[in-house]
Amino acid sequence: MALYSMKEILADAQKRGYGVGYFNAVNLEMVRAYIEAAEELDSPIIIGTAEALLPIAPFDWIVPAMLEAARRAKVPVAVHLDHTYHFDLLMQALRAGFGSVMYDGSRETHAHNIETSAEIVRIAHAMGVGVECELGSVGGLSDEAGHEDKMVYTDPAEAASFLESTGADFLAVSIGTVHGVYKAEPRLDIPRLQKIRATVDVPLVLHGGSGLSDADFQNTIAGGIAKVNVYTDVILAAKRALAEHPDAVYTDGVCLAREAMKQATLKKLRIFGSAGKA
Ligand code: 13P
Secondary structure: OOEOOHHHHHHHHHHHOOOEEEEEOOOHHHHHHHHHHHHHHOOOEEEEEEHHHOOOOOHHHHHHHHHHHHHHOOOOEEEEEEEEOOHHHHHHHHHHOOOEEEEOOOOOOHHHHHHHHHHHHHHHHHOOOEEEEEEOEOOOOEOOOOOEOOOEOOOHHHHHHHHHHHOOOEEEEOOOOOOOOOOOOOOOOHHHHHHHHHHOOOOEEEOOOOOOOHHHHHHHHHOOEEEEEEOHHHHHHHHHHHHHOOOOOHHHHHHHHHHHHHHHHHHHHHHHOOOOOO
16 A cells, blocks of 8 residues: 555546545644544545645655655555645755645736646656646635635636646646635535536546535535545644643643544545545
């Protein structure tokens, strides 16, 4: 089992019609929660970190831990770098050993997104690393100045030419989800997803997986999503567990939080249909 590439894991998901969860980690406890959940359900899983999380755990600390945990796992685990915006950081990520990376050009103009995505893909492919790119904008994340990204739907008419021009291996689509806690009930545009799916072959990625209903997950996976990104629901589960035990000492708190994150992960993996697919 052990360390797989995201490409291998998502190829199987696409072939057999299930979704694979992607979960961000900033420490060993999160990594352990995710992998133990995946092992308990005999499910493949993708773990990683993102540029915005580096102040909590720099690559040099978290990546060797994730790679080693993946190698020891009893199920297929891929180690991926989520939302990254800067060229130098992406090059550092390639050296650090990620099996795949996401260049997020959704804050740039369409032309700039294509140009930079293509440049990153060319270099990453030369190093055997797959690249996820975003067309449209999922929204909800904030830039360095604190401005929140607006949601911009992916235009199905642009998907095929975007992939042709960039060579991206995975496509993050914007169909109504937003990162973080939803301010209003999410309304997903499944026909838009189906149109995108009909024009391209690469695995499609759904960001902003926290706060969606079971039906949302089932409909998006049936509509062609292969990878589902989740973060907020996991850290909220840890927050609730700690709030229920305000007197817990640090070491007990670590265990309570890890167990809560594992339970949150188990719930998602079951909904995504990846249980038993390892
Ligand atoms: P949530 O935090 O909304 O689950 O989004 C996670 C995500 O899409 C990471 O890329």
